[in-house]
Amino acid sequence: MERNNILSQINKIFIDTLDDEGVVIEETTTATDVEEWDSLTHIMLVVAIEKHFKIRFSSKEIQSWNNVGEMINSVSAKIVD
Amino acid sequence: MLKNFIQLKKNLKKDFSNLKPIKLAILGDTATQFLTQSLRGLGYDNSINLDIWEADFNQIERQVFDFSSELYQFKPEIVIIFKSSHKLLGKYNKVKPEQHLLFASNELSEIENIYSNLSNNLDAKIIYYNYTEIDDSVFGNYANKTESSFLFQLRKLNYELMCFSSKKPNLYLCDISSIQNEVGKLVFFQPSIYVSTEMVLSIDVLPKVASKTIALINSLDGKLKKCVILDLDNTTWGGIIGDDGIENIQIGSLGIGKAFSEFQYWIKKLKNRGIIIAVCSKNTESVAKEPFQKHPDMILRLEDISVFKATWDNKADNIRQIQSILNIGFDSMVFLDDNPFERNIVRENIPEICVPELPEDPANYLEYLYALNLFETVSFSNEDTERTKLYQIEAERTKVFQKFTNEDDFLKNLEMFSDIQPFNRFDTPRIAQLSQRSNQFNLRTVRYTEVDIDRISNSKDFLTFTFTLEDKFGDNGLICVIILHKINEKKLFIDTWFMSCRVLKRGMENFVLNTIVHFAKENGFTTMKGEYIPTMKNDIVKDHYLNLGFEKSETCFSLEVQNYKDRKNYIKIKK
Numbered sequence: 001m002e003r004n005n006i007l008s009q010i011n012k013i014f015i016d017t018l019d020d021e022g023v024v025i026e027e028t029t030t031a032t033d034v035e036e037w038d039s040l041t042h043i044m045l046v047v048a049i050e051k052h053f054k055i056r057f058s059s060k061e062i063q064s065w066n067n068v069g070e071m072i073n074s075v076s077a078k079i080v081d
Numbered sequence: 082m083l084k085n086f087i088q089l090k091k092n093l094k095k096d097f098s099n100l101k102p103i104k105l106a107i108l109g110d111t112a113t114q115f116l117t118q119s120l121r122g123l124g125y126d127n128s129i130n131l132d133i134w135e136a137d138f139n140q141i142e143r144q145v146f147d148f149s150s151e152l153y154q155f156k157p158e159i160v161i162i163f164k165s166s167h168k169l170l171g172k173y174n175k176v177k178p179e180q181h182l183l184f185a186s187n188e189l190s191e192i193e194n195i196y197s198n199l200s201n202n203l204d205a206k207i208i209y210y211n212y213t214e215i216d217d218s219v220f221g222n223y224a225n226k227t228e229s230s231f232l233f234q235l236r237k238l239n240y241e242l243m244c245f246s247s248k249k250p251n252l253y254l255c256d257i258s259s260i261q262n263e264v265g266k267l268v269f270f271q272p273s274i275y276v277s278t279e280m281v282l283s284i285d286v287l288p289k290v291a292s293k294t295i296a297l298i299n300s301l302d303g304k305l306k307k308c309v310i311l312d313l314d315n316t317t318w319g320g321i322i323g324d325d326g327i328e329n330i331q332i333g334s335l336g337i338g339k340a341f342s343e344f345q346y347w348i349k350k351l352k353n354r355g356i357i358i359a360v361c362s363k364n365t366e367s368v369a370k371e372p373f374q375k376h377p378d379m380i381l382r383l384e385d386i387s388v389f390k391a392t393w394d395n396k397a398d399n400i401r402q403i404q405s406i407l408n409i410g411f412d413s414m415v416f417l418d419d420n421p422f423e424r425n426i427v428r429e430n431i432p433e434i435c436v437p438e439l440p441e442d443p444a445n446y447l448e449y450l451y452a453l454n455l456f457e458t459v460s461f462s463n464e465d466t467e468r469t470k471l472y473q474i475e476a477e478r479t480k481v482f483q484k485f486t487n488e489d490d491f492l493k494n495l496e497m498f499s500d501i502q503p504f505n506r507f508d509t510p511r512i513a514q515l516s517q518r519s520n521q522f523n524l525r526t527v528r529y530t531e532v533d534i535d536r537i538s539n540s541k542d543f544l545t546f547t548f549t550l551e552d553k554f555g556d557n558g559l560i561c562v563i564i565l566h567k568i569n570e571k572k573l574f575i576d577t578w579f580m581s582c583r584v585l586k587r588g589m590e591n592f593v594l595n596t597i598v599h600f601a602k603e604n605g606f607t608t609m610k611g612e613y614i615p616t617m618k619n620d621i622v623k624d625h626y627l628n629l630g631f632e633k634s635e636t637c638f639s640l641e642v643q644n645y646k647d648r649k650n651y652i653k654i655k656k
Contacts, residue, residue, distance in 0.1 A: 017087060019091060040115070043274055047284045047285075048087075058273060059277050062274075
């Protein structure tokens, strides 16, 4: 799956989970850029992304991402096309 | 269908201002933010505005043992204590192996200590989450034979908790262990999330834990299911009695009869625990009754059924008739029917009634119904086991009443006696239970638990009365409770007046007022004050005090006892 495709799917998950139609994310987006993205909603995002792509992140991964791009790295490494 | 966590979270933005507020404190040894959000969100769907104070993470002991803490300042009505199995395991891992044998006992005494501090210093009900099972697999199956193993100690602790709570009327266990049994540990607990956040409940299981908790809170608030209405063909037995005949319906060993036998055993257990069973079936009455009378494999018999309606009329109309005989709210009734068409008709006509979407395959009925957890309760007394008989007698009385043209003649003919007593320990469970269950004939709807009742009966500021009512058809048992609060030497305030709706229209309210006015006069009181607090359900007593001759002032009703003339009734005091 293309990175852009993953990004747009993750963007949709952000919108649903954070209940905010206006959220636009890019590879460089970090938690400080999105108002509702805190340590608690992070967990909701993790679980929602896991469900959507039918994958499981390791606990290390959950804590390691510095931006959305790194999140996409983890996703694309796990999904089977 | 249960909402998921994100849907529950969306409820938080809604308007809670018209909902009933309940103050709830949550104390946990793991992170409880999501649980708090789930509870408040699900509370919205149950018309409760949960005002939640959440202790900081891992602050249970500090909050409970410091009497100036935020917990005590908050004055919650309900306290939830959630100590997780993972922290329990962590503690077990740290103690010396020679102390493992005593691990559960030591833990229980800590819990007892928390409980007694809370109940001595707060006027609150306490909900304690039991322990979900973790098998650390150090002993394998042998853990079951080894008292010092973690699994042995955890199960022992759960058992000891049940024993402890059975002796403490103010302590309620919320059985989250049974949720893990239902969904499996892999769904209940997500290790990666636990390791990064200290949260032990997975996002997926949160709505289930919230639902189990809200069920308890609802029943503490008097929202209970009291009656099951059964369809017969393909619900109570397999097949259609009118077409297949008594020898061919599936029950017992015939066909898939096992599913229906087990279903009937479940209904019978509900009946024994005090749930009223009624039948509503599209059938000819004599044909529908035949299996109950003659089929050797039927578990349910006619004496288990309080009201039997088998006609060819619309089921919604029949259910309305059942409701008028039983005199309980539609929202306390559950209707079980295999036919989606009938279910929809009933739902459309009587939206308050609970109509579970029974699975198509009868083999799945029971597991589905278990998971719904419809019959939550916060009390159980001997009275419950007698309830079916009481309602059958009531149906008899209704028949006799139809023969009398004059109500006075009917009442005289009933030969009624009432036993009047102050509260005593023997009656405490029944009084508390009536306090939880009475919705209609309840002037102020202040709910009292067994602990409250004990406190009131030991206080010099309160005067208490219980009334029974028996007549020639049978004994209704304890059906009315009065609590009078001494405002001063001259004035009495009627703090509580509730009555079972089984005894409406018997002159009981006149008899009760005569009794308490006589008492007031003999003890030098001059004035009685009463108050009506409206709820969704107690409209029938809106004019109660006016009808009894009280005068209305701004906020309450008052009666001068000096000029009181005894009000008419045909009830005699039982000597």
